[in-house]
Amino acid sequence: MTEECDSETMTVETVFPGGKARNEGAAMLSFSLSPCFIENEQIRFLSYVRIFERGVIMSVNELLSQYGEQYLQALLTTWKLTALAFSAAFVVGILVTVMRVSPIRPLRAAGELYVQIFRNIPGASLLMFLVYALPYLSIVWSYFLCVLIASFLIPAAFCSEYLMSGINTIDVGQIEAARSIGMTFSQTIRKVVIPQALRSSVLPLTSLMVATMLTTALASQVPMRPYDLTGLVAHINTHAVGGVTAFFISAVLYCLTAVVIGRVGNWIDKKVRILR
Amino acid sequence: MEKDQNSSVKPVPVIELRHVDKHFGQLHVLKDINLQVKKGEVVVVIGPSGSGKSTLCRTMNRLEPIDSGEILIDGEVIPEEGRELARLRAKVGMVFQSFNLFAHKTILDNVTMGPVEVLRKSKKEARQEAMELLKRVGVDSQASKVPAQLSGGQQQRVAIARSLAMHPKAILFDEPTSALDPEMIGEVLEVMTRLASEGMTMVVVTHEMNFARRVAHRVLFMDGGSILEENTPEEFFTNPRTQRARDFLNSIQNH
Numbered sequence: 001m002t003e004e005c006d007s008e009t010m011t012v013e014t015v016f017p018g019g020k021a022r023n024e025g026a027a028m029l030s031f032s033l034s035p036c037f038i039e040n041e042q043i044r045f046l047s048y049v050r051i052f053e054r055g056v057i058m059s060v061n062e063l064l065s066q067y068g069e070q071y072l073q074a075l076l077t078t079w080k081l082t083a084l085a086f087s088a089a090f091v092v093g094i095l096v097t098v099m100r101v102s103p104i105r106p107l108r109a110a111g112e113l114y115v116q117i118f119r120n121i122p123g124a125s126l127l128m129f130l131v132y133a134l135p136y137l138s139i140v141w142s143y144f145l146c147v148l149i150a151s152f153l154i155p156a157a158f159c160s161e162y163l164m165s166g167i168n169t170i171d172v173g174q175i176e177a178a179r180s181i182g183m184t185f186s187q188t189i190r191k192v193v194i195p196q197a198l199r200s201s202v203l204p205l206t207s208l209m210v211a212t213m214l215t216t217a218l219a220s221q222v223p224m225r226p227y228d229l230t231g232l233v234a235h236i237n238t239h240a241v242g243g244v245t246a247f248f249i250s251a252v253l254y255c256l257t258a259v260v261i262g263r264v265g266n267w268i269d270k271k272v273r274i275l276r
Numbered sequence: 277m278e279k280d281q282n283s284s285v286k287p288v289p290v291i292e293l294r295h296v297d298k299h300f301g302q303l304h305v306l307k308d309i310n311l312q313v314k315k316g317e318v319v320v321v322i323g324p325s326g327s328g329k330s331t332l333c334r335t336m337n338r339l340e341p342i343d344s345g346e347i348l349i350d351g352e353v354i355p356e357e358g359r360e361l362a363r364l365r366a367k368v369g370m371v372f373q374s375f376n377l378f379a380h381k382t383i384l385d386n387v388t389m390g391p392v393e394v395l396r397k398s399k400k401e402a403r404q405e406a407m408e409l410l411k412r413v414g415v416d417s418q419a420s421k422v423p424a425q426l427s428g429g430q431q432q433r434v435a436i437a438r439s440l441a442m443h444p445k446a447i448l449f450d451e452p453t454s455a456l457d458p459e460m461i462g463e464v465l466e467v468m469t470r471l472a473s474e475g476m477t478m479v480v481v482t483h484e485m486n487f488a489r490r491v492a493h494r495v496l497f498m499d500g501g502s503i504l505e506e507n508t509p510e511e512f513f514t515n516p517r518t519q520r521a522r523d524f525l526n527s528i529q530n531h
Binding site: 067103164170171173174176178179180181182183184187192193195196199203275 | 337357359362363365366367368369370372374375376378379380389390392393394422423424435438439442462466
């Protein structure tokens with residue numbers, strides 16, 4: 001591993017056995033391990049104190065006029081990650097759920113195993129594994145893909161849990177009725193079980209989408225370009241004195257997005273809720 | 277499994293049980309049940325609760341697995357699992373005590389689900405037929421509602437229409453009126469009586485003794501997992517052969 005350290009950013013080139021290499025800008029994860037980073041942090045902290053004293057920290061207006069376009073791009077990146085990750089989590093969650101209710105024992109076991117593994121892994125660990133461990137197996141994915149995968153594998157496990165609790169609300173009698181008119185297992189699952197499970201888990205799935213959005217902030221832990229909302233804050237604070245204001249703008253954008261997701265979720269829930 | 281013995285000499289029974297045994301853990305719920313239901317026959321099963329009559333009804337289309345013995349539909353042995361089981365099940369309709377309509381589907385879609393998914397009929401054809409069936413059971417005006425918006429009696433009539441849509445060889449009724457308010461029992465029994473008079477093969481588990489008397493061709497009295505008495509309704513209700521049946525009839529007449 002060779003490191004090059006300048007005053008502001010650090011370029012890390014990591015060569016893994018197998019000849020694959022990562023060389024994409026600043027790898028922030030490795031910052032925490034390097035003495036040069038700690039030194040930087042101390043200097044930065046001292047300079048904050050000086051700036052606060054003089055009252056020159058950037059206002060919201062200043063930040064937006066200078067970084068407005070980048071905030072917009074970061075918002076779009078967060079949206080893109082959220083939409084892709086949630087869609088993937090949704091599809092994988094349904095598949096895992098079908099496995100967990102299938103009559104085939106190994107499939108059921110595999111479904112349970114998936115949930116047990118991914119419900120219990122911190123997102124950051126998973127991302128670190130994808131970014132820094134997989135290259136040892138000669139698998140090098142782009143940072144974007146790594147972030148995307150880390151932020152759907154875990155929500156997929158939760159998605160399956162929500163769907164399972166949705167399935168538990170379905171009266172066994174309805175499944176018997178479906179079987180008694182000659183429907184096969186897969187027809188019963190597709191036409192009776194999953195549609196009802198989905199309808200009764202709209203609200204938890206809405207929360208899951210918000211949680212997925214927050215999970216995509218993992219992107220700030222790797223040098224992914226373009227930045228997501230959290231990554232941009234880190235970027236701004238290494239180049240200018242955004243301070244807490246830079247976080248504040250990102251937080252507002254996260255909140256607004258969450259409010260929109262929540263509203264849409266409520267609307268869908270009202271439309272598809274099953275009368276009982 | 278050819279059914280070429282289907283000649284005029286000896287018609288194949290629609291449903292046949294041969295030496296069927298079943299346990300729920302220690303409890304022996306069905307003891308060596310042998311039974312044939314002929315085409316067009318209405319068999320009413322009565323007996324005290326816990327006698328195994330509901331279980332008997334549910335084993336006939338394999339909703340309950342059995343420990344030993346054979347169940348034949350139309351001369352074909354029902355297998356334990358798989359597509360073949362689904363195919364044979366489609367031949368026998370089932371009406372449940374708690375209606376069990378698909379809660380997320382409209383009344384019309386409840387009836388078309390089987391024909392579209394299982395019989396592979398076109399949506400249009402299935403809808404047309406479903407509307408006729410709903411008219412037959414008197415709930416066609418509710419076609420676009422969902423089950424929770426209907427009364428119990430209406431829901432049960434929809435459930436009957438859902439069975440009929442599959443053109444079954446027989447329909448099993450598992451206490452179809454037990455979950456209904458008293459004023460709704462009549463409308464369901466009326467539909468069932470009409471079905472019987474049209475020649476539908478029916479196995480009915482019920483506590484409605486008047487219905488059994490009027491409609492049944494044969495009454496089975498069950499207790500303790502066995503069929504204790506098999507009789508014509510007239511004979512059974514006026515002159516039951518077994519003491520247990522006499523006790524049972526006395527106990528329900530006292531109310």
